[in-house]
Amino acid sequence: MGEQLRGTGAGPAEQRYDAVVVGSGVGGLVTAGYLAADGRRVLVLEQHDVAGGNAHVFRRRRRYEFDVGTHYLGDCGPDGLLPSVLSGLGVAGRVRFRPLDNVGGFDRIITPTALVDVPAGWDRYRDRLAAALPAEADAVHRFVDLATAVAGAGRASLLGTPMVELFRRSPQTMRWNRRTLGQALDHCGLSARGRTLLAAQAGNYGAMPDDVGLAEHVTMMDHYLRGAYYPEGGGQALVAAFVEALEAYGGELRTRCEARRILIEKGRATGVELTDGTRVLAPLVVSNADYRSTVLDLCGGEEAFPADLVARTRAATMRDAVVAVYVALDTELPDLPNANIWWHATDDMEGAHAEMLDHYARTGTLDRIPQLAFSFASVKDAGSPAVCPPGHSNFQLMTILPSGEGFWGTGGGPLAGGPYRRRPAYLARKREVTELVLDAAEQVLGPFRDRITHVETATPLTNERYIRASGGTPYGMATWGAGRQRPDVRTEVEGLYVVGQNTRHGSGMAGVAAGGMAAVSHILGRPLLSEVFAGTVLGDPARLPRREAGWDPLRVSRGRARQHAKGLARIG
Known part of the structure; x- marks a missing residue:
């Protein structure tokens, strides 16, 4: 728990933590969990009734539970991204991933003249596309060759290879990072039908080929082509595991608790003011709130940021x-x-x-x-x-x-x-x-x-x-200044970081989790994502709570203080 400070005069009491995280989407929970595992006193604020952001669920008629945004997850094998992130917190065994049909096809694409079942593995994916597009088989091969090169560079960057080294190795591949999916499809000579089959899963990022970067598309495809899965118990089971880690390591989740503004003094973050007037002081603030709201509303725009960044943010368009x-x-x-x-x-x-x-x-x-x-x-x-x-x-x-x-x-x-x-x-x-x-x-x-x-x-x-x-939109910004660039997790304000679907790490569960790991890596000064892929564990599984019969991830995701508050929807 944070340190309670006496208020001045008739003002509300102040509280002090080592870090405050505004918003409890997966990016915020990953950041908070690792900071807590490092020994920091961490407070997570969530305006909704439960944690999870787009990963939360809702229940109806005491019989049905619907996932808001967790439809499938990629790269969840033993050495996958999300399992590694969970493992680093000591909660890997608390989430089980059920494979979709990775051989027959985890995605079925249907058009009036084609049916393509997308399997795991780039080679099998290439073969099925070529079979569906026999007159364009050479174009399919050209596109997949380009896609695997760009995806491989992205994977290497994710695991810590410096961009300058990637440019040195293959400047031609890296130049495609600045081009659109539409430009790549044109470059490879694909027809409108071919473009449709290759970009059929555009709903995973909310943009047509001319409006999304090639790197984002192939990173998304590479993610699923490493195997597609669904978390047993739905997206809330994944969220609950992150909440259990946060609370077990001394952090705190407050739901139904909304931030009014992020406190900034002399160019550095000093805490958060809540809508009830309470001030939570901390030298480190991580915003998992919407980026435009963070810059323009929570931080006051030009009061905290350079005028050109504020103008870019005001003019940003959304997916x-x-x-x-x-x-x-x-x-x-x-x-x-x-x-x-x-x-x-x-x-x-x-x-x-x-x-x-x-x-x-x-x-x-x-x-x-x-x-x-x-x-x-x-x-x-x-x-x-x-x-x-x-x-x-x-x-x-x-x-x-x-x-x-x-x-x-x-x-x-x-x-x-x-x-x-x-x-x-x-x-x-x-x-x-x-x-x-x-x-x-x-x-x-x-x-x-x-x-x-x-x-x-x-x-x-x-x-x-x-x-x-x-x-x-669950997909974040379409444009932010020139081109399709997005902000980094670090900001111009000392001690303030941003995570979530608007950062350069992308939207989707893997993207926001990678962004959370990037933020923690900057804060702790160590390459955490590559470390957890190599087996490093910061969390201590012995401190995690025992799950009793009837364990409910939705209840856990309300935070320890509100687990038994009224209003929790039930099944049965």
């Missing part, structure tokens, strides 16, 4: 946002693979997306959903008592749609304090989108509407409300 429709059925769906499905209504993904946006711009309406991603929790975590009752199905349908307030018929989103949820225009748009998504899903799965026991739609405004993400 596409996601609409997710959560569905439960009172029956099992037949013949489903243990895989995600990426369905595209045409062989030209980019053209169909542009046509959708053009139709909306001209008419103010949608007439179709051009692409849809399916994630089947009841297949990936089969038999889990929390996912759904035996004989039922639990799955999620996701598509990329505009996030603007105009599209959603609101006068202001949650970050601006706008009361959007009951506005007729918002509800009408939400109903329209839900029906179009279900129509598209039934083209793939067959009719299922008459077996629905629960259906619920989350919009970009839903995500903004719970995660406080600018634009309601």
